[in-house]
Amino acid sequence: MSETNKKTKVFFPVIAKEECKGCERCVTACPKSVLRMESGLNAMGHPHAVYIGEACTGCGACFYSCPEPGAITIIEESDDDEKKERK
Numbered sequence: 001m002s003e004t005n006k007k008t009k010v011f012f013p014v015i016a017k018e019e020c021k022g023c024e025r026c027v028t029a030c031p032k033s034v035l036r037m038e039s040g041l042n043a044m045g046h047p048h049a050v051y052i053g054e055a056c057t058g059c060g061a062c063f064y065s066c067p068e069p070g071a072i073t074i075i076e077e078s079d080d081d082e083k084k085e086r087k
């Protein structure tokens, strides 16, 4: 297979701001240090996590550390514009 036929995959977390309770577990769990707490509060009065940078590997550590169902979704995107929910 030639290099041009290889799909480039990009992973990134989507954090549902209003589901986040601000526990910071995902920030601590991320091995790439690409999550941090936003200074503003969500509608429930909690600080919330945000994704910074472009170095997410899709490892899922944030997803598995989060106690709030639906707060974190990991998206896998390939260079043919196909997007799928990974976790």
Ligand code: SF4
Pocket (backbone or CB within 6 Å): 012, 013, 029, 030, 031, 032, 033, 034, 035, 055, 056, 057, 058, 059, 060, 061, 062, 063, 074
């Ligand atoms: S999937 Fe892994 S690398 Fe990506 S933000 Fe979550 S913990 Fe960090």
Ligand code: SF4
Pocket (backbone or CB within 6 Å): 015, 019, 020, 021, 022, 023, 024, 025, 026, 027, 048, 049, 065, 066, 067, 068, 071, 072
């Ligand atoms: S682990 Fe979940 S609830 Fe805790 S800060 Fe991260 S996204 Fe919010």
